[in-house]
Amino acid sequence: MGEFGFVHPWAFSLLVVYGVCRRFCPQKSERFWFPYAKRAAKTTAKRRWLKEVLRALAFALLVTALADPARFDSVALERDRGYEISLILDASGSMEISNKFKIVKKIIEEFIQQRKHDKIGLTIFGDFAYVAVPLTYDKSSLLRLLDKIEVGIAGTHTALYEALFISTKLFYKSKAKNKIAILLTDGMESVGSVPLRVAVETAKKYGIRVYTIGVGSVGDYDPFVLEKIARQTGGKFFKADSAAKLAEVYQTIDRLEKSEITGERYVRVTHYFPWPLGAGTALLFWLLFEGAVRARRRV
């Protein structure tokens, strides 16, 4: 349940204006000399009071409508405008050397936490590639799963292109404007069943920018392939030979692909102004109608 409030609360200041006007600039009505006018006013006071209250009520209802009462529902993101990011993580055996995998996981965790408003998926590859987590806003599940992934979970080899290909499938029904894949590896394609060209074309077809990160020394991975993937999909290739460098790479990507709606609140507003507007207008018409009927009766 969201909060209840008014879109234009300043409109209520009109009530003060109304009060001041009623007090200091009363409506000009016809004036007659009449004996014992004070007693006549006293006799009719009850009726007059009722009418005055109804008039004020009608005005208050219209002012309330102008103030636009609304329910502000909890922050919801405009999904279409956010990013969809597929993290492709190498879990082959070589990632265990120098504790790389743990360092990478830690840096990725931080990255995930920073991308608050984006959908993120996770693809793991080794001998084969599989989607560990499809694109989701549920960061806590994603982090929980990431925590459970260990080196060798998908085998010890490197199915690099397959991983890219499979992860592109995550975007199959995506409507997001910005689709990103971040491919991290410390090895070269060794067992894949998908050719590089197919993987890259698929990525291009879905409009996915692929950032590639080579971890470790240049000889471990194939910088040309990674460079090629990045270039052809409009992404960028990074080399990271230290934990600090890797962290920097992710920060760079984070900066480059800054979600437009980061920090922007989207609030679902449900307007209720038709209710007071309808009631106020009905009351106003009743007052006018009643006055007209009475006037006709006198003629």
Place this chain on the structure above:
Amino acid sequence: MTQDERFKALIIKARRRLFGERAGRHLSALKGEGLDLAEIREYRDGDDVRKINWRVTARTAQAHVNLFEERKALDVAAVFLVDGAVYFGSVRQKQEVMAEIMALLGFAAVAREDRFRPIFFERAPLRLFRPQTDYKGVYGAVEYALGLEVLGKRADPTALADYLIRALPRRCVVVVVGDMWDIPAFDALSARHELYIARVRDPFEMSPAFFEGVTLQDPASGGAFEVEMTQGALRAWRQEREAADRDFEAYCLARGIGHTLVWTDEDPFEKLRELLR
């Protein structure tokens, strides 16, 4: 119509009413007799049949008549109560009707060789005329009554009663002409003088069917009041006025005070004749 024209029309009407018709020759309270009974004797030819004492006639089976002390000239004090409430009228202005009543009383008194004492009173006497014995004197009072500025004036009947008790040493006929809502404290006054009250009222006052949301200005206080004259409010107003009238009449009846309500759409002469019969 200018005030002068109104004055002339009013005088002509009052005189014609009083002297132009047989039925209207007498405003009978001004009996032309002394008020003190001298004796009751048997009826003789030529006696006024109106003087027959029916009680004694019935008891003795012989016609008897009342004989009064030799006729003395009466003092007829006609009090014009000056109050803003008379600044109103849908047919005729209440003030004008009151002036006509003053004229009728004045002419009747002068015709009977009584002394006519017009008194214009608000909280205190505004204008005192010497006792008038001729028509000319009456004209002055009527002209003054017509031209009097009543707006912003509020009469005090209690002060009037005190004043009349002090100012009129001899018993006399007092006719108070005006518009009163509340019951006046006239007990002492009615005990001392022969008292009549002629209240003047406009029919529209009883049922002020104004359009919605008018401002009524009190001619006595000048105060302005917004009113909503709905059907319910009109009914309540009418009931309030009728209840006040009933109380007023009951008060007058209990104290032997002659009372009449003269409406602005009727002939005041008839009402006066009934009152003073």
